Amino acid sequence: MHNLLYEIQGSIALVTINRPDKLNALNRQTLLEIEEAVALAMTDASVHAVILTGSGDKAFAAGADVAEFAQYSPTEARDLSEAGHRIMDSIAHAPKPVLAAINGFALGGGLELAMACHLRVAAPTARLGQPEVNLGLIPGYGGTQRLVEWVGRARALEMLLSGDPIDAATAHQWGLVNRISSSPETLRDESITLLQRIMQRGPIAVSHCLRLSAMAAQGDPEGYRLEMETFGSLFQQAESREGILAFLEKRKASFRGA
Ligand code: COA
Secondary structure, X not given: OOOEEEEEEOOEEEEEEOOHHHOOOXXXXXXXXXXXXXXXXXXXXXXXXXXXEEOOOOEEEOOEOHHHHOOOOHHHHHHHHHHHXXXXXXXXOOOOOEEEEXXXXXXOHHHHHHHHOOEEEEXXXXXXXXXXXXXXXXXXXXXXXXXXXXXXXXXXHHHHHHOOOEEHHHHHHOOOOOEEOOOHHHHHHHHHHHHHHHHOOOHHHHHHHHHHHHHHHOOOOHHHHHHHHHHHHHHHOHHHHHHHHHHHOXXXXXXXXX
């Protein structure tokens, strides 16, 4: 991969967008590499969670690569949007937790990427926005939909229509990020700590929570029915037998055979 760093830290795949001189702008190649990296992490049984972040201290990703836009025809732009949707959906529907560690600007496609992740931790210096209207454009990778999902329509419209970014504190207050790290330097470690807690839980149960909550976000009424079916089916899993037994025996559950 040319524009990404893919490292394994324990059971976590750390994926770093690595175009710091372009503020990690997501050109087509980088987007496709993100798709590849996430697919790799999902099929690698030794990887239990993923962190997406940006290199340098300035940006997570400052949006789609505007330089590529200059020559686009409407058909090419539509194709790019379709690819962006496919890639963001592959993250949103991933069976293992994916966390965005937002180390600076998350603008345009950068915020759309962060919003496709299941969890977001921001550095106190982060700034988040959908500035596309400044270019006479709209978000093209699901931003008009996911921003409404995470912050509600009133706040989403303020961000979409003004194009102005919000700071980390506002993003936290609005529920756009789960947490703010104590400092920019501790962002990765605090993101890892959050994922480590999740990785101690039943992995099959975690995976179902991801899937069912995605159905709720899409307003899929099947989510309620599927929750009942899934709840029942989990009782035939060794994972739930171990979890229940561990509680009754007053010990820590040992999932994943660890
Ligand atoms: N696409 C392509 N290149 C980008 C980019 C983007 N989205 N965002 C930043 N860059 C490039 C700049 O062109 C510059 O490259 P150069 O040094 O070769 O000229 C480099 O990254 C540094 O950016 P710069 O604008 O000089 O940094 P800054 O600190 O002055 O401003 C931002 C930071 C984020 C406010 C500004 O870069 C910006 O507004 N970027 C575009 C954000 C945007 O509209 N995103 C949505 C696109 S749909």
